[in-house]
Structure formats: C-alpha cells, structure tokens
Amino acid sequence: MYRSRSRFTRDRRWQIAAVAGVAVVVAGVGLGVASADAAVPTVNCPQVKIGVAVPAQQQADVQRNLELLNTQITEANARLKSTVGQGGPQFIQNAILGPLKDKRIATINRIETAIGRNAAKPDLNAEGLAPCTLNQGGGASPQQNTAPPATATSAPAAAGGGDGLPTVDCPDVTIGVAVPAQQQADVQRNLELLQTQIAEANARIRSTVGQGGPQFIQNAILGPLKDKRFATINRIETAIGRNAAKPDLNAEGLAPCTLNEAGGATAEPTTAAPTTAAPTTEAPAQPGADAPAGSPVEVNGQLSVCGVQLCNEAGTAIQLRGMSSHGLQFFPNCVNAGSLSALRNDWKADFIRLSMYVQEGGLETDPTGFTNKVNGLVDQATELGLYVVVDFHILTPGDPNVNLGLAKTFFQNVTAKHADNNNVIYEIANEPNGVSWDGIKNYADQVIPVIRANSPDSVVLVGTRGFSSLGLTDGSDEKEILADPVDFKNIMYTFHFYAASHGADRRAVVARAAKELPLFVSEFGTQTFTGDGNNDFTSTDAWLDLLKANKISYGMWSLSDGRETNSAFKQGTCAGTNFNGAGVLTESGRYIRSRILTGVGNPN
Structure with a gap:
C-alpha cells in the first residue's frame, strides 16, 4: 500500500531517506539553523467575504467551508516547512501554491452553490480570491474570518431567464427513423x-x-x-x-x-418518445450484445452503482474479480492478448486493471505513447469481453492535484476513444497520500466532468486518503467521506489492503463502511504492504470472504513476472507466449487463480 512500485523496495528508499535526514539534522545543528523557523515563508491568502445573507438552511455548510479555508492554509504552511530545500525555483508554486489555489476555488464555489440552493447564487469571485502569495519573511498567515455570516430571513426567489444574461441556443435533434422498441x-x-x-x-x-x-x-x-x-x-x-x-x-x-445574446428562454430539444419500429422477430438486445458469448461483459452489460453496490445492466448487485497489472512501463510484455485471454478463459476473471503510472518513467515521459498503449490494451480486453479499469496511477507525489492537467488530458483522450464502450471503469487516483480528503475531492470535482463529457454512464473509482485506506493510515476513517461525498452519480470509493500487514481491525472498518459507501478494492496483495515478503493466505481468505459477503469487487496486484512475491507469473513468463495453467504461476498467482475459479484459494 505504501510501497514503491519500482524495482527498488520501499524499505531501501526509507533507509536512504533516513540517512539524508540525519545529514540534514547534523548540518542544521552545525549551522545553528534550529531557530530559523521565522525564515520559512508562509502563505498569505485574501479574505473571502460573504456579502449576502445566507439562508438558515445553509448556515452550517457555509460555516464548514469557511473553516476549511483555514485548514487549507495550515496544511500549506506545514508543507512549506516540511519541504524546505526541495525542488527547483518553481517548486513552491507548482507543488504548494498551485494546489492550494485549486482547493480554494473548489471551496469558494461550494459556498456559492450552498447559498444558491435556497437563494440567488452569489458570485464571490473565486478566481480572484483563490490565489495566495508568500510572506517571504515568515510570520503568521492571515486567517480566514469564520464568524457566522448574516442569516437571510427568507429565501428570495431564484432569478429567472429575463435578466438580460445570454442563454444557449441549440439545434433540435430530430430522430427521423423508427426506433427499435428495445x-x-x-x-x-x-x-x-x-x-x-x-x-x-x-x-x-x-x-x-x-x-x-x-x-x-x-x-x-x-x-x-x-x-x-x-x-x-x-x-x-x-x-x-x-x-x-x-x-x-x-x-x-x-x-x-x-x-x-439578449437572454430569454432556451429552446429545449425534443424529448418526446420517438416513433417505435414495428415489432420484429429478432430477440431483444441483451446486455453486452457485441461482446463474446459467455464473457463477463456479454453477461452483465453496462455497469452502474445502485445504492452501495455495483450492479449489472439488469440492476442486480454483482462482484467483479480480476487482476491489476504492475506499472505498464515496468513490465511492458505482461499485459497482452495472450495474458488477457488467459485471464478470461483459464482463470474466468472479470476484469483487468491497467496501472498507468504517472511518474517513475510513466505517462509524464511520453503522454502520447503511453495513452496509445492504454487505448490499445482497452481494445484487446474489449474484444475478449473483459471489463477494464483504467488506473491513473499516482503514488509519488501523492497529491493528485499536482498532476491535474495531465489527468484531464489523459482521461479526455481515453474517454473519447472509448465513448461507446460499456466495459470501461475509470480510476482517477490510485493511492492519494499526504493530502486531505478535501484535496482529493477537489481533484475529483475537476476530473470527473472531463470523463462525463464523453462517458456519462461509466463507473468512476475515487481514491481515498492515506493510500486508499479510507483515511485509516492517517488516523481517519470513512466518516470524512460520508460527511462530504463526491457529488456525481456512479461513483465508488477505493480501498486497498495487503493481507500480511492489514488484519481484523481494518476489516471491521470496511464491513462498517460497506453499509454506507460503495466500495471497490481495486488493488490488494497477499503479502506485506511492500509488495514482497511472505504470503499470508489465512488473512487473505478472511479479506476475500468479507468482500464476497458484501459483493465488493476486487483486483489483485499484480499481473507481472518480477522477483517480488506479489508477481502472479514466474520470472521469465512474460518473455514467452504461454500464460495458461498453474505451471506458469507463483504461489500468490496459483492462490488467486484458484480463488477466482473455485471460490477457494489454493496456493498449491
């Protein structure tokens, strides 16, 4: 969960970091920098003033968001202190002030929206008030005034269309043919x-x-x-x-x-039911009719979120079981037509998760090339009737807002290519870390509309705080999500676990959260959170039994042939063409194949 996915273990990285930390401390003592806190800059953000009366129903919501502005300032100052000396000349702007601006825009917009639910929606000038500057000499940051705003005695009527503002004028879409009843x-x-x-x-x-x-x-x-x-x-x-x-x-x-330009009512498109075609002797279209017979997509069709569960096209709650790739840049030969065919036909798996790392030699190094690779793999999986989770794999840095622009471009391109697909699930942030839930939600609020523009019905997976632990790693839990959920349809929240590190205490939280949140385990392992070490199949059984009981979908890390115990294939397998049978699998690979095939995990 916290591990590096590169070929160096995270333990090794921690050792290096620890040595570097000691060196910095020693240097600090030698130079007498221990008292130099005042030299660390702090952020200076403009006040957000509520210049209108707030409806009583929205007082608490507005108050909470005003207080959140102060929390964001505190977090930015803490990050300034913890990253002294890191990065180039634009580090503070790109890694701290830029994300802070995005968070403030989202928060101010939420204040406007809250007021607008029971009154005329105000313009608080989010664009102008979002950017913050630096107090280069340090000192205290000005705090947002959180005094309760004035309460409206009654909610004024929302403004109508006769206010002179322009409105859109769209041509009518006429269905000039008979539409089949189905x-x-x-x-x-x-x-x-x-x-x-x-x-x-x-x-x-x-x-x-x-x-x-x-x-x-x-x-x-x-x-x-x-x-x-x-x-x-x-x-x-x-x-x-x-x-x-x-x-x-x-x-x-x-x-x-x-x-x-003069405003007025917009001409609305025709929404009356179009003419129905005369009955035919053809059988009605079935879910996933274009997918191979008997494949997961042919059986289940378009997925959606119903209540707290993933449902198929018929509205029946289902559980998908599958595999996650390793980084596509690390193991480029392990996900192909042969291995995908083995997943569907030999394992009877339902989906493949394509882990597109952003950093560590991934997407940012060749956006066009890696986007094309993902699109090609989606096409291959689609031909086989598999579902696909397209994973925007952020890990280091853990704040997804750092990669916001790249995420928007990536998902715009991928969703445009697969706009007509009914088998693609989009995972917008693998394991957010070092970022608040508000920061994650701000990112989601900006990326999901990009996906929805081309794929309005797709299921979207949103990463959770603390390496997709529902905040548990950071001392929080699912309640912060329940208090401020992502406001789009067909949303699920991810949870990751590694069975040798995470046990009954976390299972209890997941069992509780599953009653109120739609959860998807897009990644788990049978070993420790490093992705290596001994497999704990007893703990894994307990986890997968819990997921089965609650119909929570899962994908195991990883469809690779590396030396770590998380690799499902034996080393060297991906250089060949045979991916079928237990003989090419490691202990963890044999376990998960058996679990998917029979319901019982058998590593032998």
Missing part, C-alpha cells in the same frame, strides 16, 4: 440528457458573469457543451444501431450551440 428507453434518456446539458450551460453562464476574457464563454461553456452533445448524439445513433440500421443524425452539425 432501445426506446436508451434513446429517450439521451434526448433528456441533451436538455440537461443545456440547463447546465445556462447555469454556468449565470454563475460566471464577469469572469474571463472575450473568449471565455466559447472556451469554457460552448466548447465543452459541443463535445457533450456530440457524444450524446453518437450514443443515440449507436443505440438505434444495435437493433436496426445505424442512422446518421448529423452529430457534427447539431452539436454546436450559439448564444441568445
């Missing part, structure tokens, strides 16, 4: 989604008055709206094409919208 609901849902997208765009125009330059509305609102509409119209075409000739609805021509 696809009526899907087409209807997407027609209604077009209307939702227009409403969201108009709301964004209202909430961003005065922001940006002359191209702001085009770049920040109309451009993304065009992309969403294009994907939605394509889905309508694809849905009809499952049981009839696929129509061309002119997505390119109908996706762009213009502005009603």
Whole structure:
C-alpha cells in the first residue's frame, strides 16, 4: 500500500531517506539553523467575504467551508516547512501554491452553490480570491474570518431567464427513423440528457458573469457543451444501431450551440418518445450484445452503482474479480492478448486493471505513447469481453492535484476513444497520500466532468486518503467521506489492503463502511504492504470472504513476472507466449487463480 512500485523496495528508499535526514539534522545543528523557523515563508491568502445573507438552511455548510479555508492554509504552511530545500525555483508554486489555489476555488464555489440552493447564487469571485502569495519573511498567515455570516430571513426567489444574461441556443435533434422498441428507453434518456446539458450551460453562464476574457464563454461553456452533445448524439445513433440500421443524425452539425445574446428562454430539444419500429422477430438486445458469448461483459452489460453496490445492466448487485497489472512501463510484455485471454478463459476473471503510472518513467515521459498503449490494451480486453479499469496511477507525489492537467488530458483522450464502450471503469487516483480528503475531492470535482463529457454512464473509482485506506493510515476513517461525498452519480470509493500487514481491525472498518459507501478494492496483495515478503493466505481468505459477503469487487496486484512475491507469473513468463495453467504461476498467482475459479484459494 505504501510501497514503491519500482524495482527498488520501499524499505531501501526509507533507509536512504533516513540517512539524508540525519545529514540534514547534523548540518542544521552545525549551522545553528534550529531557530530559523521565522525564515520559512508562509502563505498569505485574501479574505473571502460573504456579502449576502445566507439562508438558515445553509448556515452550517457555509460555516464548514469557511473553516476549511483555514485548514487549507495550515496544511500549506506545514508543507512549506516540511519541504524546505526541495525542488527547483518553481517548486513552491507548482507543488504548494498551485494546489492550494485549486482547493480554494473548489471551496469558494461550494459556498456559492450552498447559498444558491435556497437563494440567488452569489458570485464571490473565486478566481480572484483563490490565489495566495508568500510572506517571504515568515510570520503568521492571515486567517480566514469564520464568524457566522448574516442569516437571510427568507429565501428570495431564484432569478429567472429575463435578466438580460445570454442563454444557449441549440439545434433540435430530430430522430427521423423508427426506433427499435428495445432501445426506446436508451434513446429517450439521451434526448433528456441533451436538455440537461443545456440547463447546465445556462447555469454556468449565470454563475460566471464577469469572469474571463472575450473568449471565455466559447472556451469554457460552448466548447465543452459541443463535445457533450456530440457524444450524446453518437450514443443515440449507436443505440438505434444495435437493433436496426445505424442512422446518421448529423452529430457534427447539431452539436454546436450559439448564444441568445439578449437572454430569454432556451429552446429545449425534443424529448418526446420517438416513433417505435414495428415489432420484429429478432430477440431483444441483451446486455453486452457485441461482446463474446459467455464473457463477463456479454453477461452483465453496462455497469452502474445502485445504492452501495455495483450492479449489472439488469440492476442486480454483482462482484467483479480480476487482476491489476504492475506499472505498464515496468513490465511492458505482461499485459497482452495472450495474458488477457488467459485471464478470461483459464482463470474466468472479470476484469483487468491497467496501472498507468504517472511518474517513475510513466505517462509524464511520453503522454502520447503511453495513452496509445492504454487505448490499445482497452481494445484487446474489449474484444475478449473483459471489463477494464483504467488506473491513473499516482503514488509519488501523492497529491493528485499536482498532476491535474495531465489527468484531464489523459482521461479526455481515453474517454473519447472509448465513448461507446460499456466495459470501461475509470480510476482517477490510485493511492492519494499526504493530502486531505478535501484535496482529493477537489481533484475529483475537476476530473470527473472531463470523463462525463464523453462517458456519462461509466463507473468512476475515487481514491481515498492515506493510500486508499479510507483515511485509516492517517488516523481517519470513512466518516470524512460520508460527511462530504463526491457529488456525481456512479461513483465508488477505493480501498486497498495487503493481507500480511492489514488484519481484523481494518476489516471491521470496511464491513462498517460497506453499509454506507460503495466500495471497490481495486488493488490488494497477499503479502506485506511492500509488495514482497511472505504470503499470508489465512488473512487473505478472511479479506476475500468479507468482500464476497458484501459483493465488493476486487483486483489483485499484480499481473507481472518480477522477483517480488506479489508477481502472479514466474520470472521469465512474460518473455514467452504461454500464460495458461498453474505451471506458469507463483504461489500468490496459483492462490488467486484458484480463488477466482473455485471460490477457494489454493496456493498449491
């Protein structure tokens, strides 16, 4: 869980870090720097003033977010102290002030949204108040005033459309063909989604008055709206094409919208049920109809989150069982058509998790090449009828906001390529660490809309605090998530465990959390959190029995042939072409194959 995934063990890294730490301490004593705390800069953030009365129903929410602004300042100052001497000239800006700005924008936006639930939504100037500067000479940081804002005596009516603000004007999408009865609901849902997208765009125009330059509305609102509409119209075409000739609805021509500069009501797209095609003798389309017969995707189809569980297209709660790759850059030959075929046919597994490391020689070194590799592997898994978890594998640094721009680009490209797939799950942050839940949620709030623009129905996995431990590693637990959940549909929260290190105490928390949170174990191991050491199959059995009882999906680390005990394949296997049978597997590999095949883990 905390380990390095490189070929050097984390223990080795700790030893190096410890030696470096001693050297710094000795140097500090020699130079008399122990009293130099005042020289460490501190952050200086502008006050956020609530210039409107706050509805009584939203007082607590606004108060909590005002206090959160102070927590963010405290965390930034602590990071300034703990990273003295690290990085280049832009380190503080990129690693501390930049993420702090993003967190403040999200928090101020939440204050605006909270007030707007029962009153006119204010513009608190999030863009202007989010950036913080440095007190280069140190000293105390100015604190956000958290005194309770004035309470509104009654909630004013929300402003209507006659306020002179522009509104979007989108062409109607007309279904000029008969829609097969089996696809009526899907087409209807997407027609209604077009209307939702227009409403969201108009709301964004209202909430961003005065922001940006002359191209702001085009770049920040109309451009993304065009992309969403294009994907939605394509889905309508694809849905009809499952049981009839696929129509061309002119997505390119109908996706762009213009502005009603004078405001007024927006013309809404038609959402009446389109004409139904005459009955045919064809069998109705089944879940995953394009997937190979008997494959996981053919059996279960489009996944969704229902309550606290993962459900198939029929609305039945299911458990997926599969494997996680190691870093695609570390073991490039271990995930291919042969090993994926073995997972589906020899193991009867349901999914493969593709671990796309961001650092450590991963995505950041060749974004185009690695994105293409992920897309190619998704295609191979799709042909076999496997589900795929696309894992944006952040680990060091542990704050996902550091890689926010790269994450947006990566997920935009991958979701665009697989917009019509019903088998792809997106994991947006592998193991966040050294970051608060608020910081993780801020990241999720910005990345998930990128995914939703192309893949509005996909399941998204959100990493949790303390190396995806539900915060347990940091002394917290699931309650911080329950108090401030990610506000999107089809969201699940990840939990990782390593059976030789994590036992009954953590299982008790997972059993409790599973009653209130949708959980997905996207990574676990049978050994210690280093990814190496002796396997503890007794503890693993207890964990997997718990997950089975609660229908929590799991994937084991890792589909690789390294020297560590987490590798499922024996060393040298990936240089060949045979991935079938127990003979190519290590002790942990034999255990998990047996568990997936029979329900009983057998390492022999």
